[in-house]
Amino acid sequence: MGTRSVTKDLFLEERRQEILRRVNELGRVSVGDLSQEFCVSEVTIRADLQALADSNLVVRTHGGAVTANRALPDISLSSRLTQQVREKDRIGEAGAAMVMDGDAIFLDSSSTALAIARQLKGRRHVTVISNSLAVAQEMLDAPGVTVVMPGGTLRRETASLIRADSLDALRRFNIQKGFFGAHGLSVPEGLTDVSADEADMKRPLVAMCRRVIAIVDATKWGRVGLASFARLDQIHCVITDSHVSAEWMDQVRAQGIEVIAV
Amino acid sequence: MGTRSVTKDLFLEERRQEILRRVNELGRVSVGDLSQEFCVSEVTIRADLQALADSNLVVRTHGGAVTANRALPDISLSSRLTQQVREKDRIGEAGAAMVMDGDAIFLDSSSTALAIARQLKGRRHVTVISNSLAVAQEMLDAPGVTVVMPGGTLRRETASLIRADSLDALRRFNIQKGFFGAHGLSVPEGLTDVSADEADMKRPLVAMCRRVIAIVDATKWGRVGLASFARLDQIHCVITDSHVSAEWMDQVRAQGIEVIAV
DNA sequence: GGTATTTTACGATTTCTTTCGGAAAAGCGC
DNA sequence: GCGCTTTTCCGAAAGAAATCGTAAAATACC
Structure with missing residues (x-):
């Protein structure tokens, strides 16, 4: 036929x-x-x-x-935020707890990174490097925190700067920890994002961070996005929530990666 | 239909x-x-x-x-409270009218520059280069406009990025027009700002713009701020409101500068 | 042999319809 | 204004058709 x-x-x-x-x-x-x-x-x-x-x-x-x-838009932004605000907050607390005074850290443009930023407001002598407009906006009333942004072109979907012409300017910073949200976390592909541009931005930053911390909620495990930006062996720690199966967590721990479930 | x-x-x-x-x-x-x-x-x-x-x-x-x-609460600046909103809007319109489709322009972190940005939302094939968080935020829903930000450190007072490590990255753009707000405009000192850092940021940008347009309301005329960032002979045009004395305007026009009073 | 891919079979799920009792609006007489 | 009837609209329930996911069997390929 x-x-x-x-x-x-x-x-x-x-x-x-x-x-x-x-x-x-x-x-x-x-x-x-x-x-x-x-x-x-x-x-x-x-x-x-x-x-x-x-x-x-x-x-x-x-x-x-x-x-x-x-397709229909997701649950409206406000209700989704209120829905997962608890988990985001807990992840934010766990992430912020890893930041020492005097540290320079990187936060990407994920909503979980924003949650970490919120928890850092009262800190002093902390330098936050971020390509996220929202993070910068959030830190406007955090006088103890220095915010540095790499230059680039505005990407609307995530309100972030991509295609930075010179990340070299950031190399003078000794970035202790980098917190990276991701669209997917899988053993073969590592951390992936849906946007190739966003991934291109993160890839060199991953290399610049002494300690790479992935922040991924349960829905991201096993998922694979368009572009990979960090292999699993480049990741030192994963912060996630408690809805992840023990099997998956063991699989990642077997790679020598610390897994924190809040 | x-x-x-x-x-x-x-x-x-x-x-x-x-x-x-x-x-x-x-x-x-x-x-x-x-x-x-x-x-x-x-x-x-x-x-x-x-x-x-x-x-x-x-x-x-x-x-x-x-x-x-x-009615999503807009987290933009609270600058709407000022009583000069009308004038700001008119200045914004006049500024936006000077921008052609295809142009690349610079907008600084002044509230008048933000007014120009608002008027550019519907445009297509316009590139806006700005160190202002508010401008970038405002253009999030202007899909026809490409926004480029230089890297730098966040300055809280103006929500802008200063101490850019490499403005060189911007040199590949052919910036047709630059709109600069200022705290003061005077014949001997030119355009001045209250912040030395902010002035340091603007000075090289002034040199990179083919056409430099100062946007200053009536209160700024004759005032002198801490640091100068553009001599009068570097300025091609001044947009202001109609409360400026004819005497002042003539004095500036005598320097060969176009003065537009809205 | 073994692995990857696809098909068949079948119970479970989704989607849509019809039906029906009750609630909400709209008329209407006063 | 107030009560009454009529009409419209609603939500729940039940059933039919299409679609789904799974798991075992079949096929192809190495």
């Missing part, structure tokens, strides 16, 4: 690539159509869509999938 | 997305209309509206739904 052009036998990766291309082109795809197009069973297509959805490349719906921009 | 009927079979997510779009566009929707439009029962529509209401995306009413009054 498959009189369409794509009767060719495709490898799994090729098929998923093609599905992704189609979603981005048409905005939506249905399981039934794809099944006919590629001459595979619907179960296979569902597995494909599931995989793409796991990487946040498409949004799964009943009967098919749509592009992210056609 | 308006009555485009949707007979297509939509996924649940798509239908809700479309409903949300309609609510935000029209302000209100009715259960009956939506039921006909999407060819589903009213019960289904009610479930949709309920779901959207649960996420605070719409407000449920009898017979339909209306937009959620999304």
Whole structure:
């Protein structure tokens, strides 16, 4: 029946690539159509869509999938913040507790990094290096904290600066600890982000930090984003919440990484 | 326009997305209309509206739904309190009018520069270079505008970055116009600022701008701040308000400087 | 042999509809 | 204004159809 052009036998990766291309082109795809197009069973297509959805490349719906921009917005920002504010705060406390007076630390543009910043407000002689507008804004009323930002181009999605022309200027700082949020944490890929630009920004910073601390809530474990910015052996510590399976934590601890579940 | 009927079979997510779009566009929707439009029962529509209401995306009413009054508290500067808002806005308009599509411009951390930024929101292919957090924050929802910030240390009083380690990175931009607020404008001292650090930041930037535009309201004329950052012969244009004496303006015009009083 | 991929089978889940009792708005007579 | 009826709208329940996920079997490939 498959009189369409794509009767060719495709490898799994090729098929998923093609599905992704189609979603981005048409905005939506249905399981039934794809099944006919590629001459595979619907179960296979569902597995494909599931995989793409796991990487946040498409949004799964009943009967098919749509592009992210056609999907419903997440729970509104305010309610999501209130929902997870407890966990974020606890992660923020744990992170802030690791910062000594006199330290220079890096905070990225994740919301968890912002939580750490909030906990640092009363500190003195702390230098915060960050590419996040929100972190800088937050520290406006923290007179004991010096804030340094690398230059760059504003990325709207995260209110952060990317494509820094010269991170060299930061090399004169001896950055004791770097706190990095991530979109995914997995053993083979390490820390990943959905934005290649953001990852490009973080990669050299990871190398500049004496101690790299990943801050990832339970939902991020096992997920893989578009671009990797830190291998697992570059990470010294992971701060997460208590909803992570012991199995996963053991797997990461086996790599010699400290795991703190708050 | 308006009555485009949707007979297509939509996924649940798509239908809700479309409903949300309609609510935000029209302000209100009715259960009956939506039921006909999407060819589903009213019960289904009610479930949709309920779901959207649960996420605070719409407000449920009898017979339909209306937009959620999304009054997100803006965390921008409290500079709106000043009584010179009107004049600031007019100066902002005059400044924005000088910016062409395709331009790269510099905006400093003055409140008048922020007023210019507000007027640039709808523009496309404009690059704004600024050391002001407020300007960057303001442009977060201006997708046609590229924002570039030089790196530096946060100065709390003005929410700006100073002591940039490498303005060299900005030299690759051909900055057509630079808008500089100042604490004082006088013939012998030129443009002055109260902060030496801030002045140190602006001085090289003045040299990098093809056209230097000073934005100073009437109160700044004849005043002299701590540190000078631009001689009068480096300035090409002054935007000010109409409360400046003709005598002052003539004196500056005599230097070959264009003076615009709004 | 072994591994990776896909299919088939089937019970579970989601989505949508119809139905129905009750609540909310709208008319209406006063 | 006040009570009354009528209409509209709501939410819950139950059932039908489509879709889903899982797990074991089948196929392909090395």
